[in-house]
Amino acid sequence: MQKLMRFIYSFIFYLIIPFVLLRLLWRGVRAPAYWQRWSERFSFGPALPVQQSLWIHAVSMGEVQAAVPLIRALRTRFQSILVTTMTPTGSQRVREVFGDSVWHLYLPYDLPGTMARFLARVQPRLLIIMETELWPNLLYACQQRRIPVILANARLSANSAAGYQRIGRLTRQMLASVTAVAAQTQVDAARFIELGAPPSKVHATGSIKFDSRLPANFSEKAAELRNQWGINRAVWIAASTHEGEEEAVLDAFSKLKVVFDDLLLVLVPRHPERFNRVAALCKRFIVARRSEGNINTEIEIYLGDTMGDLPLLYAACDVAFVGGTLVPIGGHNLLEPAAVSLPVIMGPHVFECAEICRQLLEAQAARQVNNGAELVEAVKIYLSDAKLKKETGENGRLFVEKNRGALERLLTIILDKTNWNY
Template sequence: MSERWARTALMLYRCAGAAAYPLVGSYVAWRVAKGKEDRNRSRERYGFTRRERPAGPLIWVHAASVGETMAVVPLIESILDYGVNIVLTTGTVTSAKVAEERLGRRIIHQYVPLDLKPAVSRFLDHWHPDLAIIAESEIWPMTILELGARRIPQVLVNGRLSDRSFRSWKKRSSIAAALFENLAHVIAQSEVDGERFRELGARPVSVSGNLKVDTPPPPANDGALHVLKQEIGARPTWAAVSTHDGEETVAAEVHRTLVSRHPGLLTIIVPRHPERADALVEQFSGMGLKVARRSAGEPVEPDTAILLGDTIGEMGLYLRLTEIAFVGRSLMSEGGQNPLEPAMLDTAVLSGRNVQNFRDSYQRLIDKGGAKLVRDPAMLAGAVNFLLTNERARHAMMAAGLATVDEMRGALGRTLKALEPFIQPLVLKARLKGANGR
């Protein structure tokens, strides 16, 4: 596709979005009904707000969901220390809760506007950001074009392109180039990601490492942790976390396979989407397994087979209850989930082989002995059995994972250094405004 056709395609996208704008109300209403949108703040998705823009320089930071939000929290805290205001947008209710818990009133939180010109324009007209920082892989054409048209610098941090996304953009390389030319800088997670962005036309590109490594381990409520540890006692445990459809069944089957070899075994299952919990309880009960549902406050009793972690924001709690964690979306689904949180919490990491979205992190963990990939449910059962049986091997794997995470740290400092040319003028502007008292 030629450059001319690429720009024509983007213009058509803009027109189609404007034409579709009056029709998106039903879509947003459907998301509200499903609990995917905050009913009281749904108008923010159209660019409306009840908040005033603060005086002085303002940076717009966007993080799509929980993982991205947690990754940029230390970055946001560092920028706030400079005295620059931040409006943070996210796309999910759960990520909004994370923003509230971690950052509180130090930032202004808004739900990200729909990638349609009227919504994006209304958002930008109100907030007038001096800089836009976008996390990971959020490539929204209309937003990028509108920022570019207003000459607002936009930087992609912790940039990542999955195999699927890269193949898709490669088929539309002219459109990618027409979009990515609007980015003032791409700060990529890995050399592979960096090269992919360069191939698609982004300039300049630097590599920082993964910001998620520089985040603190997920917290846990001390009281809840104490109660659960008392209930579990000396029982052997393992966990299947961030699981997707089908992987919970695999975990339950692994439990049934191993419980005779490890009497009292407790399996902790933490689905990626807790709204599936009702169906999972019915399924496990049908398999003859007693379930303690965390959201209902059900205790772990001596005959409980599965602790179902169907709550949001308690991953740190679940991972502190075990020394073995299988990380999902990797055996029955594709892409993988972040293995760094389990490794940070001194946990031996197991995963399926479909971990394309976190290839660099897994490769480092595997090379150092902190993670192991399994090809099927039988191999998973064998790996869990081996680690439950061999304390020395389990502890060596745990230590290797923690050491690997320590070696990977430093992405935050490298990201801040790359952002200096964009942030320092705003810092100076903020200080001058403060000195002048207006």
């Protein structure tokens, strides 16, 4: 039955490959990097000098950012590290943070022959999958080659769990081949167990996003940026926004400017291929793009159209709205603004970070809104009450500080479960 399930899955995957390639071509219209390095997506090429590496897979930009503290910790212990991603933005972030100190490749498509070629070329000693990327042929191939697999910083929303439950037999087979699951919360851990992961393999270690550390000169850089904007201005950031959210944010900004005439909006779209489109939406305002460096105190909107600068932008602002929450995306990292003492505002769609959202609300470090009108009121409340803004931001910072330690717990599992000699 297990072989039959994998066969059916692989057969369907082969059938949809032409459509997958068409999607790459379509995405490449806006992001030409999708037209490059196709051979890596099918693992064609000679053997690579990355054999016997510790292998970390982080699907995209968000997962790479979450993996940064883990990769930095592992680099002090292991000489050879391979990082795979599936998107150009993830690849770019790996290069920006680590340069040539780690190897990078795209993860090939999850086809039996492709995965066999990849593992033969790379021959990793351990695979760490960030968050939850369950690929049947990848996990089966690792199991056959006795390559330990650890799900790190693993999370499983109710929607995702329901999806995996619909292919229950295949899910149980995949989870049986995993060496350990380091779940972000007890709720995530329970969902993995309910899907069939052996309880002895599942550990609630917390989110390593709590363990992200800011550079030593971070405060000075944030202060310098704030001074360029205008030191006495109120500054609101709307970050990781998606299509359908920028319109609501810009409408809210127009209404807030009636109350705060010198208000600055820092707008950071989630995906680089949308930067130009979002810039066009802002044309009725005075806009400066970070990539162009034309900052002055007259601008009304500062468009964050560079990669990897979001923590710095958060640190230079007063109040944060985190996107992917006014539209049904599920939300993004709520801890980054909380860590730099910003009150956090999110919309109703937080199913990908529901537990963190609940805890931030419980700690009185955040506020949840249902629509654009409520977003206006939430921003207005914080900008009008300096004491409340400070107390809410401090609650968030203390919440993040209190929950640090997941990284060390995860490192313990990596070393203990694999019996790695280094």
